[in-house]
Amino acid sequence: MNANSTDPMIGRLLDGRYQIRSRIARGGMATVYLATDERLQRKVAIKVMHGHLADDSKFKERFVQEARSSARLAHPNVVNVFDQGQDSDMAYLVMEYLPGITLRDLLEEHRILTTEQTLDIMEAVLAGLAAAHKAGIVHRDLKPENVLLADDGRIKIGDFGLARAASANTATGAALLGTIAYLSPELVTRGLADTRSDIYAIGIMMYEMLVGEQPFKGEQPMQIAYQHANEVVPSPSAANHLVPAELDDLVLWATSREPDDRPKDARVLLDQLYQTHSSLMTALPPTASTAVQRTMVLPSAPASEPQNSTADTQVFGAELQQVAAPAPTQVSENTTTLSTRATKRKKRGWWLVALIVLLVGGAAGAGWYFGAGPGSQVTIPDSIQNSTPAEARVILEDLGLEVSDELGEAYDAVIAVDLVANSDPAVGAIVANGSPVQLLISQGPRPLPVPNFADMTEDEARTAISEAPFTFVEPVVRQFDSEIEAGFIIDVLDADGASILGAENYGELQEVSLIVSAGSLPDVACSSVDNATQTLADLQLNVELGIEVFSDCDEGTVVSIDSEKNDEGEPRIVREGDTVTLITSRGPEPVQVPDVSDEWIAAAKAELESLDFVVTVITDIPQGFWNSSFAPVSGTDPGAGESLKRGSEVTLYGPQL
Numbered sequence: 235m236n237a238n239s240t241d242p243m244i245g246r247l248l249d250g251r252y253q254i255r256s257r258i259a260r261g262g263m264a265t266v267y268l269a270t271d272e273r274l275q276r277k278v279a280i281k282v283m284h285g286h287l288a289d290d291s292k293f294k295e296r297f298v299q300e301a302r303s304s305a306r307l308a309h310p311n312v313v314n315v316f317d318q319g320q321d322s323d324m325a326y327l328v329m330e331y332l333p334g335i336t337l338r339d340l341l342e343e344h345r346i347l348t349t350e351q352t353l354d355i356m357e358a359v360l361a362g363l364a365a366a367h368k369a370g371i372v373h374r375d376l377k378p379e380n381v382l383l384a385d386d387g388r389i390k391i392g393d394f395g396l397a398r399a400a401s402a403n404t405a406t407g408a409a410l411l412g413t414i415a416y417l418s419p420e421l422v423t424r425g426l427a428d429t430r431s432d433i434y435a436i437g438i439m440m441y442e443m444l445v446g447e448q449p450f451k452g453e454q455p456m457q458i459a460y461q462h463a464n465e466v467v468p469s470p471s472a473a474n475h476l477v478p479a480e481l482d483d484l485v486l487w488a489t490s491r492e493p494d495d496r497p498k499d500a501r502v503l504l505d506q507l508y509q510t511h512s513s514l515m516t517a518l519p520p521t522a523s524t525a526v527q528r529t530m531v532l533p534s535a536p537a538s539e540p541q542n543s544t545a546d547t548q549v550f551g552a553e554l555q556q557v558a559a560p561a562p563t564q565v566s567e568n569t570t571t572l573s574t575r576a577t578k579r580k581k582r583g584w585w586l587v588a589l590i591v592l593l594v595g596g597a598a599g600a601g602w603y604f605g606a607g608p609g610s611q612v613t614i615p616d617s618i619q620n621s622t623p624a625e626a627r628v629i630l631e632d633l634g635l636e637v638s639d640e641l642g643e644a645y646d647a648v649i650a651v652d653l654v655a656n657s658d659p660a661v662g663a664i665v666a667n668g669s670p671v672q673l674l675i676s677q678g679p680r681p682l683p684v685p686n687f688a689d690m691t692e693d694e695a696r697t698a699i700s701e702a703p704f705t706f707v708e709p710v711v712r713q714f715d716s717e718i719e720a721g722f723i724i725d726v727l728d729a730d731g732a733s734i735l736g737a738e739n740y741g742e743l744q745e746v747s748l749i750v751s752a753g754s755l756p757d758v759a760c761s762s763v764d765n766a767t768q769t770l771a772d773l774q775l776n777v778e779l780g781i782e783v784f785s786d787c788d789e790g791t792v793v794s795i796d797s798e799k800n801d802e803g804e805p806r807i808v809r810e811g812d813t814v815t816l817i818t819s820r821g822p823e824p825v826q827v828p829d830v831s832d833e834w835i836a837a838a839k840a841e842l843e844s845l846d847f848v849v850t851v852i853t854d855i856p857q858g859f860w861n862s863s864f865a866p867v868s869g870t871d872p873g874a875g876e877s878l879k880r881g882s883e884v885t886l887y888g889p890q891l
Contacts, residue, residue, distance in 0.1 A: 237289065238526050240528050241257055242839060243257075243265070243282065244256065244257070244267075247272075247324075247602070248269070248280065248326065249281075249299075249319055249321040251271065251272055252269045252270070252271055252272070252278065252280055252328065253269055253270045253272055253386070254267045254269050254280065255267070255268045255269055255704050258267045258622035259271060262364070263283065263284065264279070264281045264282055264283045264284060264678050265281070265282050265284065266279055266281050266282075267279070267280045267282065268280075269328075270824055271328070272317075277331045278316065278328050278329065278330070278331050279328075279329045279330065279331045280326055280327065280329070281326060281327040281329060282324055282326045283323075283324065283325045283326070283613065285323065285324070287428045289561065290657065292789070293461055294325055298318065298325070302553065303624070305670060306363075306367055306369050306371065307366055307369055307371070309362050309365035309366075310361075310362075310388070310390075311358045311359065311361045311362030311365070311388075311389060311390050311391060312365060312366065312390060312392075313328065313329055313330055313332065313391065313392040313393075313416075314330040314506060315327055315328070315329050315330075316328045316329065316330065318423060320878050326636075328445050329392075332382050332388065332390060332631050333384065333385050334382060334383050334384040334385045334386075335382075335383050336378060336379055336380075336381060336383065336413030337355065337378035337379075337381035337382075337383060337439075337443075338378035338379045338381075339383075340383060341378055341443065341446075342376075342584070345446040346443075346445065346446040346474065347443045347444070349444070349476075349477070349478060349481060349514065351443070352440060352443045352444055352481070353510070353511045353514075355381070355383075355389055355443070355869055356387035356436070356439075356440060356443075357504065357506060357507055357508070357511070358390065358701070359376075359381055359391060359436065359439075360436065360500045360504040360507060361500075361504060362390060362391040363391060363432060363436070363500035363501065363527045364500035364501040364504050365778060366391075366394075366500070367429045367432070367499040367500050367501065368499075368501070372427055372428060372429055372431065372432055372577075373391070373392070373394060373432050373435075374427050374431065374432070374440065374474075375393060375413065375416075376391070376432055376436060377413045377414060377435065377439065378439060379393075380392050380393040381439075381574065388543040403848070405882040407720065407875060408550070408810065410584070413446050414455045414458050414459055414462075415450070415458060416434075416435040416438045416439070416758050417431075417434075417435075417459065417462055418430070418431040418434035418435070418493070419434075419462055419463045419464075419491050420493055420497075422459045422460075422462050422463040422766075423463050424578045429498065429500065430493040430497070430498065430499075431493070431501040432500065433488050433496045433497050433500065433503055434488060434489055434493075434496065436488055436500070436503065437467065437484075437485050437487075437488025437489035437496075438467070439488075440468060440470075440481070440484065440485050440488065441470050441485050441489070444470040444474055444477045444481060444485070445470050445473040445474050445477075446473075446474070447473075449467045449468060449489075450462060450465065450467075452648065453620075454648075456648070456705075457648045460634065460647065460648055460743070465632065467486065467489035468484065469482040469485070469486060470482055470485055475769070480510045480514060481510070481514060483510075484503075484507065484510060484605055487503075488503060497633075503599075526548070537729055538765045543662075552832075553765070555679075556827025557622050560735060562647045568692055571772050593705060602864040609666065610665060610800035611664050611667065612633045612634060612635060612664070612665055612666070612667055612669070613662065613663070613664050614630070614635075614657055614659060614660070614661050614662060614663050614664075614665065614671065615633075615661070616661045616662065617629055618630065618654050618655055618657060618661065618673070619649060619653075619655065620649050620650075620653050620654065621654050622652075622653060622654070623654060623655060623673050623675065626657075626673055627673070629837065630657075630671055634667060634668060635667075635669055635670075636669065636670045636671065636673045637670075637671055637672075637673065637800070638670055638671065638672040638673070640672065641672070641673050641674075641675050642658060642673065642674040642675065643674060643675055643676065643679035644656050644674035644675070644676060645676070645677050645678065645679060645742065645818060646676040646677075646678070646679070647679045647680070647741065647742050647744070648743075649676040650676060650678075651676055651677060651678045652675060652676065653675070653676050654673050654674070654675060654676070655674050655676035655891065656674045657671050657672060657673055657674055658671070658672045658674060672829075675779060677743025678741060678742050679742045679743060680741065680742040681739035681740065681741060682702050682703075682704075682739060682740060682741070682742050683735075683738065683739060684702075684726075684734055684737045684739060684740050685698040685699075685702065685703075685724045686739060687723045687735055688723065688735065688736070689722065689723075690722065690723045691708065691721050691722055691723070691739065691748045691762070692721055692722075692723070692748065695723050695748055696748075697749075699746050702740075702742075703742065703744070704742070704743065704744055704745060704746040705739065705743050705744060705745050705746065706746055706747075706748075706797065707745045707746060707747045708747075710747075710748045710749075710750050711747070711748065711750070711809055711810075712750050712751075712774075712809060712810040713748045713749050713752060713807060713808070713809045713810075714751075714752045714753065714754065714755045714773075714808045714809070715752070715753070716754040717753045717881050718751040718752030719749065719751060719753065720751050720752055721751065722749075722750070722751050722849070723735075723748060723750060724749045724750060724751050725744060725748075725749040726747075726748060726749070727746070727747045727748075727749065728740065728744065728745070728746065729744055729745040734746070751812060752773065752809075755795055755808060755814075756773070757768070758770070758786065758792045758794070758795065758816070759792065759793060759794055760787040760792065760793075760819075761792050762790075762791055762792070763779070763790070763791070763792060763816065763818065766792045766816060767816075770795075770814060772827065773810070773812070774810040774811055775808070775811075775812060775813070775814050776811075776812070776813040776814070777814060777815075777816055778813055778814075778815055778816070779815070779816055779818060780796050780815035780816060780818075781817055781818075782817075782818050782819065782820045783817055783818075783819065783820060784819070784820050784822060784824075785819040785820070785821070785822070785823065786819075786822060787819040787825075788819060788821065789819055789820055789821035790818065791818065791819050792816050792817070792818055792819070793817045793818060793819045794816075794817050795814050795815070795816060795817070796814070796815035796816070796817050797881055821879070822879050822880045822881070823880070824877035824878060824879055824880075825846070825847070825877065825878060825879075825880055826875055826876065826877050826878075827842075827847075827870060827873065827874055827875065827876050827877075827878060827884060828841060828842070828845070828874060829874035829875070830842065830867050830870070830874070830886070831867055831869065831874070832866055832867065833863040833866070833867050834860060834861050834862065834863075834866060835851055835853060835855070835860040835866075835886060835888045836860040836861035836865070836868045837861070837863070838870075839851060839860075839886060842870075842884050842886070845880070846880035846881055847878070847880075847881070847882055847883070847884045848881065848882070848883045848884070849883075849884055849885075849886055850883060850884070850885045850886070851885075851888060852864065852885060852886070852888065853886075853887065853889055853890065854886050854888075854889065854890050854891040855888050855889055855891075860888070864889070865889065866888070866889065867886055867887065867888060868887045868888060868889065869887045870884055870885065870886055870887070871884070871885040872884065
């Protein structure tokens, strides 16, 4: 079923101006629609934030940030933002409509791009990015999906949803933002981004365009992030021998692990790209097979074709060179001269034949020596990693290496136990053909001693996790505890949620999360429900009302927070964001008037006062005789068995003379 047929947005008039026509794309944050601006009668693209994110202030702020960031840029290689607004509960952006494809679509269709295609696209992308960097904006989410190739040949950067003002320490917040495959090492390890982080993403994109795949791969995002943080991006020519050395240098410069070793911004890299492009055009001979080619994206269709025709990216070769034959030279030579020259040419020819034979023989011998003989060299491939020992053995033996039957061991934070983690010599090493290689099997993460987290503050625990090193995972859970001071550690959990507090060892780089004390729950006894609710809301607790009980607190006030026990009979754990139940008061519990008939007045009065009643005695017997046979109780008001609130008045009747 067509997604447009079930989308309630199709056909809607947004904000009284933009008529939604069809859906173009859908992402994790918003959906993009094709619409008509009824006021200006032009096609536009409208990005509408997903409804479930509308109440999240952080997402709305990021959405508005995209409009502000893009609106500050007026450049032919940046998608224009025309308008931003809100209709009912929907936030939206109005952008320039660019029919065409993304760089990701182009890569999926062709996988590997030519040198010239890569240079042309990168020049356009870097020109737009240079304008952003000049305006003090870091994109932070550069990837092929955000590079648009319009049908009319224009190339533009879009999606500034993660953009921020550029500085030396632009932090990403609690979680990493952007696509993991293009994150720079400093973003992975420290969560900091500046213009050089964008340059790293550009380098990864260039590698992918030249090779047809990303330099780092893994089954889990953490594996890819670990490689970005700890490994060097290889030269594109190692995977595609057609890549010129000049582009190797550009990619390796842009993807240097240290930010200071990269170009400081897009303008610096763009200037170098221009020089590289110029030198490559000069170096290549202008023939039909090697001429430098320009990349063109054709319009959707000629005037005579239907409007919905889609253009493909096409590459046009340079024009064939017509080589004119040299005009014949009119030379007059005598027979003797011609004979002499012929003899010299004949002698020189024999020497040339002999030299060629020697060169061919030497080349054949060198080819054998370095290709199949003892002088050949083999690079141990990274494809053996994360494979079974049997699979790795086949790969290495096919390369002419001898694999030891004895398996070694190695700790690895990423590769699963019993799979190949590395080899000896190590992966990437260049060894002679026939060299022995031992496979090192993963034993899982290296066991490291667990710090004594007890009595640590949150900051101290974070530092200890980093130094171990383990991988700290947000968010911190804050739990109320009457015995542990606020800000101190209650528990430390592993990736499965089990406690490692007091454990001896834990795996290197494995995930660790913290439970930190939020202090005791507040005492809200005898407070009004409103006051107690506000007090608990300030501690990020939600409130619901529970049962009513008799108590000494005024009727309608709070008696306590319900501390019901769990299935193990332990008090229920309360954490920030939880809902607690308030027990409210029905006032003091009623007390029944006891039957004190036939008791002496003094004894009856004492019994009633012990139940908090206020006692009045009516009798003609003097008080000095109340505790004698002259003063029996004849009755009470209220009568025996009636229930009264504590503090109520009870009248005792004695003998009347």
